[in-house]
Amino acid sequence: MPYTVTPTALHGVLILEPKVFGDARGFFFESFNARDFAQCTGLDVQFVQDNHSKSAKGVLRGLHYQIAHPQGKLVRVTQGEVFDVAVDLRRSSPGFGKWVGVLLSAENNRQLWIPPGFAHGFLVTSDSAEFLYKTTDYWYPEHERSLLWNDPGIGIDWPLEGEPLLAAKDAAAVSLAVAPSFAWLPQR
Template sequence: MNVIKTPLEGLLVIEPTVFGDQRGFFYESFNAQRFAEQTGVNVQFVQDNHSRSAKGVLRGLHYQIQQAQGKLVRVTSGAVFDVAVDLRKSSPTFGQWYGLELSEENKRQLWIPAGFAHGFVVTSEFAEFLYKTTDYYAPAFERSVIWNDPAIGIEWPLDGEPLLSAKDKAGVPLAQAEVYP
């Protein structure tokens, strides 16, 4: 696998080694030993999640203020524009974002360490999104930063208004959000 550092400390793009021929392809989507050796991150995942969303659905920007989750995310069908926002107040990149396409074609993954908000918008007709987390879902600690906060300035690839859940519509601006030390 190829590990690509991003401008945000700890946020990593993972490109797996894919073996393909006329029959299809095979790749190892996660190997704890190899992940630790090549990223320097030794994690234990406790929960796997799978979502399916239609084109234009935007989910995020989500995080848990306690029981913070590291996430390893990927798309198995379709494509999304995936975004992480640094919410670590002590970080020199606090409030900055990084985004990239994750798709069934490029098979890229994004390692999002605890301390970041995360979201994505579906750019294909639909997308199936999988992610592994380092802590359990804890609704009492779940928070959401509004997806279109001008203070963050995410450049979402949208054709019109996104489809949002009530929870995501109620997200708060970064200036009002609970953040990490």
């Protein structure tokens, strides 16, 4: 198998670790192969958009989601390290309001699959990080929402050193108690 797939504590969120072939010259791995992804995860998804960001240490992006046109995301880091977080916003799920966090880095080559119906964010823990992700739907700014990164009702244990650097929309985000959520989405 080209990936090792490990389920997380939240149903549907998966850690994927690709097979890396390396020697004295460097390394090679397939970061994505649709056939292998479907075979290893049992998911039949189509990605329509790739995004790439670079952020400095202490930048916290998120927790973002789209209330209409929800996106599944396959995320990874190509430079540096981040603490990546998914929060279940599917009211029909036993995991509603719970979170899972995973260290993703250029060193460990891990990827995280986050199904539609989750808020997503990450904190840069290295000097800088480049973050790439594929989405199953397009970005619709009118449908984007932000869940408060430090909502005590969720209790994410971010590995912070001081206060994070936030975008204005993330600083103005709302708590889970008032955030729009998903009445029902398949628990893939």
